[in-house]
Amino acid sequence: MENELKIDPKIVSEFFKFNKNIIEAPKMVPAPGEINLEMTPYDVAYTEDKVRLLHFNSPTQKQHKVPIVIAYALINRYHILDIHPQKSWVRNILTQGFDVYMIDWGTPTKIDKYLSFDDYVNGYIDNCVDFVRNEASVEKVSLQGYCTGGTLATVYAALHPNKIKNLIATAPVIDGKRDTTVVGNLAKHVDVDNMVETIGNMPPEFMYYVFSVLKPFEQGIEKYINFFRNVEDKNYVDNFLRIEKWLSETPPIPGELFKQWIRDIYQDSVLIQNNMYVGGKLVSLKNITMPIFTQVAVGDHLVSPECSMPLHYAVGSEDKTLRIYPTGHVGMIASSFSQKVVLPELGQWLKERSEK
Amino acid sequence: MATDTDYKKSLEYYKHLSLFWTDMVYLMASKPAALTSAGPMRKFAIQAKKLTTEMIEANEDLTEFNTRLAEYYKQLSDTWIEAQEKVNKKIPEIPQDMENLEASKRVWIDMFENDFTQLFDSQKFGENFGKLISSELELSKHWNSMLSTLLETANVPTKNDLDDVYKELHSLRKRVSKLEKNEGSDNDGK
Numbered sequence: 001m002e003n004e005l006k007i008d009p010k011i012v013s014e015f016f017k018f019n020k021n022i023i024e025a026p027k028m029v030p031a032p033g034e035i036n037l038e039m040t041p042y043d044v045a046y047t048e049d050k051v052r053l054l055h056f057n058s059p060t061q062k063q064h065k066v067p068i069v070i071a072y073a074l075i076n077r078y079h080i081l082d083i084h085p086q087k088s089w090v091r092n093i094l095t096q097g098f099d100v101y102m103i104d105w106g107t108p109t110k111i112d113k114y115l116s117f118d119d120y121v122n123g124y125i126d127n128c129v130d131f132v133r134n135e136a137s138v139e140k141v142s143l144q145g146y147c148t149g150g151t152l153a154t155v156y157a158a159l160h161p162n163k164i165k166n167l168i169a170t171a172p173v174i175d176g177k178r179d180t181t182v183v184g185n186l187a188k189h190v191d192v193d194n195m196v197e198t199i200g201n202m203p204p205e206f207m208y209y210v211f212s213v214l215k216p217f218e219q220g221i222e223k224y225i226n227f228f229r230n231v232e233d234k235n236y237v238d239n240f241l242r243i244e245k246w247l248s249e250t251p252p253i254p255g256e257l258f259k260q261w262i263r264d265i266y267q268d269s270v271l272i273q274n275n276m277y278v279g280g281k282l283v284s285l286k287n288i289t290m291p292i293f294t295q296v297a298v299g300d301h302l303v304s305p306e307c308s309m310p311l312h313y314a315v316g317s318e319d320k321t322l323r324i325y326p327t328g329h330v331g332m333i334a335s336s337f338s339q340k341v342v343l344p345e346l347g348q349w350l351k352e353r354s355e356k
Numbered sequence: 357m358a359t360d361t362d363y364k365k366s367l368e369y370y371k372h373l374s375l376f377w378t379d380m381v382y383l384m385a386s387k388p389a390a391l392t393s394a395g396p397m398r399k400f401a402i403q404a405k406k407l408t409t410e411m412i413e414a415n416e417d418l419t420e421f422n423t424r425l426a427e428y429y430k431q432l433s434d435t436w437i438e439a440q441e442k443v444n445k446k447i448p449e450i451p452q453d454m455e456n457l458e459a460s461k462r463v464w465i466d467m468f469e470n471d472f473t474q475l476f477d478s479q480k481f482g483e484n485f486g487k488l489i490s491s492e493l494e495l496s497k498h499w500n501s502m503l504s505t506l507l508e509t510a511n512v513p514t515k516n517d518l519d520d521v522y523k524e525l526h527s528l529r530k531r532v533s534k535l536e537k538n539e540g541s542d543n544d545g546k
Binding site for chain 2: 185
């Protein structure tokens with residue numbers, strides 16, 4: 001027959017296998033909620049309101065005197081920095097002989113609507129840093145901030161330079177006007193004052209919407225097709241579910257903080273212009289004179305390199321390092337690549353600047 | 357054909373008509389109703405005008421919301437059609453066998469991803485998105501306001517009352533934290 005449809009039998013077989021995988025997936029795969037992240041053991045060293053300071057138990061002898069405090073981002077959970085024993089940022093730094101603390105911001109509720117940049121920077125971070133300085137008997141600590149945590153860490157280092165030995169800014173959100181991502185475009189067009197006045201804290205659902213328009217076909221369709229195609233591959237499934245679990249848990253962002261964030265960082269870009277006020281004090285990036293390591297990912301679709309890199313050029317430090325990695329926002333911190341390249345470089349840099 | 361001006365004129369007319377009768381009924385009925393000032397109906401009668409106004413204004417904002425939502429889906433639909441046309445041109449060049457199935461999928465994903473990312477990154481999408489969110493917020497405000505009106509009649513705290521409490525608590529927490537810090541540094545100095 002002339003009009004006979006010719007389909008490769010392998011395609012038909014692949015189609016049936018895919019359908020079989022969808023049906024059998026629940027028998028083979030745990031639900032994301034059932035996943036045990038096998039996190040590095042930690043003690044809760046300090047708490048304030050909903051914030052917890054986690055102190056990780058080191059598997060090796062502490063070799064460096066200066067502890068590192070990690071300010072995690074405000075979006076999703078800190079678990080991404082300890083997502084898998086073989087891809088754990090925290091575990092890697094611990095095994096390099098550093099004492100590691102991490103700030104877990106907790107889950108803000110309606111009562112936290114008025115928490116601002118000032119509360120996070122001059123309150124929570126400052127109290128956590130003071131606690132660690134006291135606990136470790138050191139004058140200064142190393143401070144690392146990831147993503148929006150990078151912005152908080154940067155502002156903190158500018159306002160309290162006497163307490164910071166080294167600053168590590170990993171994909172920090174600095175110059176929002178130059179950000180070329182979809183996040184930047186949406187942030188620039190939102191009436192944030194009206195938003196916060198009406199709904200209070202930024203609800204997780206709004207963040208999920210923003211995530212959904214970032215790589216909608218790769219992340220919204222292809223990722224799940226690949227999951228069902230690889231449902232028999234235990235490693236693939238394990239990695240997939242860990243990341244999915246992380247992606248599905250994001251806390252609300254306190255309204256006042258979100259307002260200042262969008263207005264000052266994305267809409268007016270006052271931080272990079274040294275014109276941002278936090279707690280009534282002017283934040284000048286020139287005050288950042290300690291050694292600084294800025295880590296940027298070329299394929300970052302959440303915080304574009306154009307948004308992060310200006311920090312490197314704006315600070316007052318003479319000892320400054322900028323590394324641009326061929327990976328993405330999450331790949332930079334939770335991947336085999338980060339274990340092989342990013343973390344050894346960071347460890348080496350820190351070792352040279354953290355006396356024994 | 358009804359124009360936008362006709363629609364606004366008729367909306368204005370109904371707004372006026374509704375407010376006229378709400379005011380009149382209130383004026384005519386408020387004095388005897390004052391006898392029941394301890395009950396909820398008195399408060400409700402006073403606030404009824406607010407409910408009417410909110411509902412009429414919500415209707416206006418609903419029109420804006422629908423316009424923005426229609427534009428939102430139009431942008432998505434136009435982009436989809438454009439991307440699909442590009443894929444349709446490209447796919448026949450790829451042999452339709454198992455070895456090339458992955459390549460076909462890649463073409464589809466890449467072209468759609470590229471076109472949609474361009475859309476989401478564009479000024480026109482950003483502007484409409486911002487206005488869509490703003491119109492949703494306006495609707496939420498009317499809804500909040502109507503609920504507050506009802507809650508007030510029952511002496512239940514409203515969103516504004518709670519906001520005042522949150523603000524006060526925030527301020528108190530800050531003061532306590534400052535005091536604790538000062539006390540800590542005083543003790544260190546001793």
